[in-house]
Amino acid sequence: MPSHSTIAPELIREAAAFLAGKIRQTPLEPSPELSRILGVPVYLKLENLQLTGSFKIRGAWFKLGRLGASAVLTCSAGNHGKGVAHAARALGIRAIVCVPSTIDRAKYNGMLALGAEVRVAPFAGYDETEDWALAQSEAEGLTFVSPFDDYDIIAANGGTLAQEIVEERPEIENFIVPVGGGGMAAGMAGHTPARRIICCQLEESPGLQVSLDAGRAITRLPAIDTIAGGIEGGFGKLPFSIIQSRVHQVALVSESEIHAGTQWMLDQHQYLIEPSSAAPLSACISGKIRPLKGPVAIVISGRNVALTVIKRVLSASW
Amino acid sequence: MPSHSTIAPELIREAAAFLAGKIRQTPLEPSPELSRILGVPVYLKLENLQLTGSFKIRGAWFKLGRLGASAVLTCSAGNHGKGVAHAARALGIRAIVCVPSTIDRAKYNGMLALGAEVRVAPFAGYDETEDWALAQSEAEGLTFVSPFDDYDIIAANGGTLAQEIVEERPEIENFIVPVGGGGMAAGMAGHTPARRIICCQLEESPGLQVSLDAGRAITRLPAIDTIAGGIEGGFGKLPFSIIQSRVHQVALVSESEIHAGTQWMLDQHQYLIEPSSAAPLSACISGKIRPLKGPVAIVISGRNVALTVIKRVLSASW
Numbered sequence: 001m002p003s004h005s006t007i008a009p010e011l012i013r014e015a016a017a018f019l020a021g022k023i024r025q026t027p028l029e030p031s032p033e034l035s036r037i038l039g040v041p042v043y044l045k046l047e048n049l050q051l052t053g054s055f056k057i058r059g060a061w062f063k064l065g066r067l068g069a070s071a072v073l074t075c076s077a078g079n080h081g082k083g084v085a086h087a088a089r090a091l092g093i094r095a096i097v098c099v100p101s102t103i104d105r106a107k108y109n110g111m112l113a114l115g116a117e118v119r120v121a122p123f124a125g126y127d128e129t130e131d132w133a134l135a136q137s138e139a140e141g142l143t144f145v146s147p148f149d150d151y152d153i154i155a156a157n158g159g160t161l162a163q164e165i166v167e168e169r170p171e172i173e174n175f176i177v178p179v180g181g182g183g184m185a186a187g188m189a190g191h192t193p194a195r196r197i198i199c200c201q202l203e204e205s206p207g208l209q210v211s212l213d214a215g216r217a218i219t220r221l222p223a224i225d226t227i228a229g230g231i232e233g234g235f236g237k238l239p240f241s242i243i244q245s246r247v248h249q250v251a252l253v254s255e256s257e258i259h260a261g262t263q264w265m266l267d268q269h270q271y272l273i274e275p276s277s278a279a280p281l282s283a284c285i286s287g288k289i290r291p292l293k294g295p296v297a298i299v300i301s302g303r304n305v306a307l308t309v310i311k312r313v314l315s316a317s318w
Numbered sequence: 319m320p321s322h323s324t325i326a327p328e329l330i331r332e333a334a335a336f337l338a339g340k341i342r343q344t345p346l347e348p349s350p351e352l353s354r355i356l357g358v359p360v361y362l363k364l365e366n367l368q369l370t371g372s373f374k375i376r377g378a379w380f381k382l383g384r385l386g387a388s389a390v391l392t393c394s395a396g397n398h399g400k401g402v403a404h405a406a407r408a409l410g411i412r413a414i415v416c417v418p419s420t421i422d423r424a425k426y427n428g429m430l431a432l433g434a435e436v437r438v439a440p441f442a443g444y445d446e447t448e449d450w451a452l453a454q455s456e457a458e459g460l461t462f463v464s465p466f467d468d469y470d471i472i473a474a475n476g477g478t479l480a481q482e483i484v485e486e487r488p489e490i491e492n493f494i495v496p497v498g499g500g501g502m503a504a505g506m507a508g509h510t511p512a513r514r515i516i517c518c519q520l521e522e523s524p525g526l527q528v529s530l531d532a533g534r535a536i537t538r539l540p541a542i543d544t545i546a547g548g549i550e551g552g553f554g555k556l557p558f559s560i561i562q563s564r565v566h567q568v569a570l571v572s573e574s575e576i577h578a579g580t581q582w583m584l585d586q587h588q589y590l591i592e593p594s595s596a597a598p599l600s601a602c603i604s605g606k607i608r609p610l611k612g613p614v615a616i617v618i619s620g621r622n623v624a625l626t627v628i629k630r631v632l633s634a635s636w
Binding site for chain 2: 032110113270271272304307311
C-alpha cells in the first residue's frame, strides 16, 4: 500500500450510482444553535435517519454488490454489521458478523432480525475482535470485509456522503465528522480536496491523533470502557494513508462531553442518536473546534442505541 | 355546518402542490415485527422525521399561506404550534400560540426558537386553553387558526399524508392513526373513501368514542393527567362530521400501554417518538386491533418530547 493513497473520483461516482434508489437521501438540517456557537452556518447531515440506522449501509452494500461472493465474514461494533446484514439479505448472500462482547443489544438484535449470523467475541474492544474474526475467515475460507480498510467501503461510506452534501450545498467549506477506523473521514477527503476535515474522537482512544504523532497508522489500541463503542479502537492503514495530510484538526472529547452532546441533540433537534455520533456535537458545544471560515456540515452518523445505553447517557441530567 | 361534510379532492391536491418542496417526503418504513403481529404487511409513515418534528406543519403552512393575514393566533398542545411558528417565520407573519400549562418543554422551546409569541394558559387541558385562546383572538381582533376544525388544515394534515402513502404503496387498505381533535383522521377519510380507518386514543380521554356513542361531536372533555397530551381532549365538530360514518374501529389504550408502545418503537425501529404518537403501536402490540385484511399504514405523527418525559416513559423498564 502506498504511503499516500487516494480514492478515485470515478469510484465514488460508481458507488453513488449503485446506491441510488437503494438507500435514503437523508436531510441536511440547519442548526441555528450550532451556527450561533461556531459563528458560521452549520448543517447536520442526518445519517441517523438512514436505512439500518447509520451511514455504514453505504459501504457495506456497495462492497457486497461488487464482490459477488456467496458468503462474507466481517467484524463490527454494530453499524457496519447491520449494513452488511441488510445488504446480504437484499443480495441473497450469507453474512457472518463478529462483534465485541460489549456489543449494543439494539445492534445485536438488529443484525439477527436481518438474518445475519452473529458471533460474539470474548473481547471487549474492536481491535482484538478483528484479529479473532480474521482468524475465522481464514480458517473457514470466507472473504473478510473490513469496515474501513477498503477502497470500496471508503468511497461509498465517506465519498458518497460528501458528494450528497456538496450537491445540496456547494458552499460547504468544512466537514466535522466522528472518527473510528477512519473510513468516513478518508472517503470525504477523497471526494473533496479543497474542503477542511475536522475529525472528532475520544480522548481515551485517540487513534487518529496518535497515528498523526507517529507518522504511521496505529491500528491497535487497548480497549476502553466507553459509551461510544463506534469510535473506539485504532485507525485503519488505508484511511490513514489517504487522510494523513488532509486533517485540519483532531478534536478530542471526554466521556462526559459525549453525554452532553447526545443530550444536546435531543434537546435542540429532537433526535435520539448514538453516543458515538455525538462526538462532533460534543466538540462544538465544549468549544474544542478552532475558529472556521465558511459553512460547516456535521455528519450525524447513526441512531442505533439500546435502552440501557439511553439510561446511562441521559442519567447525568436526572 | 352540514351533519356530513366532505373534503374536496381538489383541496387536498392543492395542499400537496403547495407543500411540495417545503416539507420533507418522509419514509414509509416496513415493520417486520408488526407485520408478524397483525398478519398483514405493515408500514410506518415516519412523520416523526418531518420538519418541526410532526405532520402538523402540513396544515399550518397551507392554512397560513392561504389566509394571507399579517398575524394569527392559535391554540396548541405543541406540534400544531411549532408548525404555525415555522410557517409564520417563512411567510413573515406574526404568530401567537396559546398553550396549556402542561406544555412539553421541548415544544415550548421549539416555538420560541422559531420566533413565535407563546402564551401559557392557567389550564392543564387543551379544551379550556382553547376557550381562553378564542377569547383573546376576539379581544385583539386576531384571526384564530384551529388545529383541526378547519377544512384547509384537515385537507393538508390528513389528506396530503394519505395521498403520499398511497402514491408510494397503492396496495394499502388500512390506516391506523392516533386521534386527538380528529384532523388527521378526517383528512385521510376525505382522501380515500375506500380504505379503512382505525382510530387510536386514550381510554381516559376517548373523544371520538363518546362522540360516536352520542351521535354528535363531544368537543369538551375534562383534562386528564397523561404523558400523551397531543391526543387528549374533545373531538372537533368538522372532523366528526367528516369521519363519523367512516370509522372502522376505535382502539382505546391505557397510559401504561402508551409507555410500552413508545419503548417498542425505540427497541424495534430505533426512533424516539412522542408518547401521543405511540398510541397506534400500543394498540397493535396489546392486541386491540381487530383482524384486518390487506396491507396497513400506521402514521407515526411526531417526535417532540422533553427529557423529563423520556425519563417518565422509559422508567417502567428500568
